[in-house]
Amino acid sequence: KIPNLKKLPLYPVLSPIYQSVKKIVNPKKNTHPQTIALLYHRVTHLSDDPFQLAVSIENFKLQMKYLKDDGYTFLHASDLYNNLKEKKTISRGVAITFDDGYIDNYENAFPILKDYGIPATIFIAGTENNDFEFWWDELVYLLIERKAWPASFDITTKGKVLSYQIHTENEAKDILLKLHAELKTMNFSERESIFLQLYKIFSIQRKARLEYTH
Numbered sequence: 001k002i003p004n005l006k007k008l009p010l011y012p013v014l015s016p017i018y019q020s021v022k023k024i025v026n027p028k029k030n031t032h033p034q035t036i037a038l039l040y041h042r043v044t045h046l047s048d049d050p051f052q053l054a055v056s057i058e059n060f061k062l063q064m065k066y067l068k069d070d071g072y073t074f075l076h077a078s079d080l081y082n083n084l085k086e087k088k089t090i091s092r093g094v095a096i097t098f099d100d101g102y103i104d105n106y107e108n109a110f111p112i113l114k115d116y117g118i119p120a121t122i123f124i125a126g127t128e129n130n131d132f133e134f135w136w137d138e139l140v141y142l143l144i145e146r147k148a149w150p151a152s153f154d155i156t157t158k159g160k161v162l163s164y165q166i167h168t169e170n171e172a173k174d175i176l177l178k179l180h181a182e183l184k185t186m187n188f189s190e191r192e193s194i195f196l197q198l199y200k201i202f203s204i205q206r207k208a209r210l211e212y213t214h
Helices: 012-026 057-069 077-085 103-116 134-147 169-184 188-201
Strands: 037-039 071-074 091-102 118-124 153-157 158-163
Touching: 037 169, 037 188, 057 103, 057 169, 071 077, 071 103, 077 091, 091 169, 134 188, 153 188, 169 188
Parallel strands: 037 091, 071 091, 091 118
Antiparallel strands: 153 158
């Protein structure tokens, strides 16, 4: 039985874990109720995280401690795959996984996982040009983190002109989401064309930040 974490002071920290592990004891809502995979992207502190990719180092440690202290069985992703393929279940099984392969997975998450003896699987996503950051991080940097924009600018893509105006942070965030939706549908060459235009418009030299490398 899972304790009622809503009564605990740490519920905001542990709620993502709570919502996932609830399924373990609720077979009606889960085909394989005994095992779950928890997906992380980043373990770090971000001043701006519009896509909610990061969990803080402190929160990650508390989440791992909770799972460890509560007696969950930790699995590698390959074990989870094989168990599901063979329709086997592990009582209270958890696989810790990371998508993309940010450097903080090693620098911040690995020491915590090592201390608790927890295995994890990192799915490393290469980019077409590994000299740069992931494109969504570049977009956040240009439109959110710098907090400085031209009042208006135009971008040409796929034979059409996209016009934008920015006067406030809320408008910048709105444009971020719109451009993100556009860029998701593009191939590498098309996205590169957009970024070359953006860096020229913003008069910034393109350079990858170490903490955003992978």
